[in-house]
Amino acid sequence: MQLLDGKALSQSIQLELKAEVEQIVAQGGRPPHLVAVLVGEHPASASYVRNKMRACERANFRSSLKKLPVDIAQEDLLAEIASLNQDPEVDGYILQLPLPAHIDEQLVTQAVAPEKDVDGFHPYNLGQMLLGEDSYLPATPMGMITLLERYGMETSGKEAVVIGRSNIVGRPMSVLLSRKHPQGNCTVTVLHSRSQNMAEHCRRADIIVAAIGQANFLTADMVKEGAIILDVGINAIDDPKAKRGYRLVGDVDFEGVKEKVSAITPVPGGVGPMTVVSLLMNCLKAYKTGAGKALEKQ
């Protein structure tokens, strides 16, 4: 079994990004600037955002965290978004999801300038992705494709099963795995809460992407010998012995399946860090294409 070490890979990509930023700065440029907008105090979100800011530091990016109160009015959030869109010193930014219930997530996501949408959540970027045109890819699916690419795993002609149909993970991943691409060209099946015979579908798969949000959902009896497993799950399990009082487990019963599969991502240290570094890759791309100034007020 090969462990797909997302943490180590993300760190080496951060070093590559850092080298590129050093070159930009040596030539008189400013570093790329990523902004994370965090509304309220959602504890998991706060920890993800911290990881993103830390990755920026390691890659010599400039980063800013914009903390907004949980009860912010939607129109005030829209005003913040408009100001980020117009700020020539902001290359890319993300609105950390989930947003509080009184905010219309779709509406505010559409207010983000597509040029600065390094999360790839704007309908324009999602549409471009569907068409196979250039866009910012959503960070988690992009991270998984990069992981396969850097490990030299071609997927053409293989059977892929994606469990989960969320807008930010399952759906875009199913699109990427079926596109014309060395880490694509798969025959893709998307499973979701209404699917029947889940285990049967999974047992046929050469590649399984588990994005269900349920600890230890995918068990050994559901996987084929030699399959590749990408585990998107981040589930906190109470554990009095752990430092934080809990530990993180994925959607895959790692211990159960590890002897059976050919490759698998661990949790933590797999898909999560790849998500973070994908944001930085998108932000450098935004910087290079001049996204910062795209909507500058004249």
Ligand SMILES: Nc1nc(=O)c2c([nH]1)NC[C@@H]1CN(c3ccc(C(=O)N[C@@H](CCC(=O)O)C(=O)O)cc3)C=[N+]21
């Ligand atoms: N607008 C937006 N963009 C996102 O990219 C986004 C989001 N909203 N909402 C939630 C999901 C989830 N997500 C993760 C980021 C980092 C880790 C990560 O760093 N995980 C570490 C461990 C984390 C820990 O120790 O707490 C790991 O798996 O090794 C995981 C998950 C980004 N998301």
Ligand SMILES: [Mg+2]
């Ligand atoms: Mg994500």
